[in-house]
Amino acid sequence: MIKTLMLVLLFPLFSYAQSDIVGDWKIDWTDESGMTQALKLAIASDGTFTVDAGMDAYIDIEGKYVYEDGKMTVWDTGGDAACLGEKKGVYQVTADAGSMTLTQISEECPQRGGNNCVITFERIGS
Numbered sequence: 001m002i003k004t005l006m007l008v009l010l011f012p013l014f015s016y017a018q019s020d021i022v023g024d025w026k027i028d029w030t031d032e033s034g035m036t037q038a039l040k041l042a043i044a045s046d047g048t049f050t051v052d053a054g055m056d057a058y059i060d061i062e063g064k065y066v067y068e069d070g071k072m073t074v075w076d077t078g079g080d081a082a083c084l085g086e087k088k089g090v091y092q093v094t095a096d097a098g099s100m101t102l103t104q105i106s107e108e109c110p111q112r113g114g115n116n117c118v119i120t121f122e123r124i125g126s
Contacts, residue, residue: 021067021093071093
């Protein structure tokens, strides 16, 4: 009974922590030709995410994630640009109301980032 009560009382803390990352995120960068590119990362509360490279409403990557202790483990499940085969990446996450920074801890998929990759996204929706 006591353990159940503790879990019920602590559940909002776990939900709140994950809710910091749930929503729509954007990153802009300049490619090799000098053109500005954009990417949208949509993180859902059900443990899934999508990536729209170019922000053209075409989903390039679908995936799943697990978020705990400030770390997010991600793997792709579909899409033309997906890194299939359960290749996982682990990132330290720092998020607030306006931005989220992912710092690479380990990565089995070279398409998701280079060595010691640090990516900062801007929140564009909840």
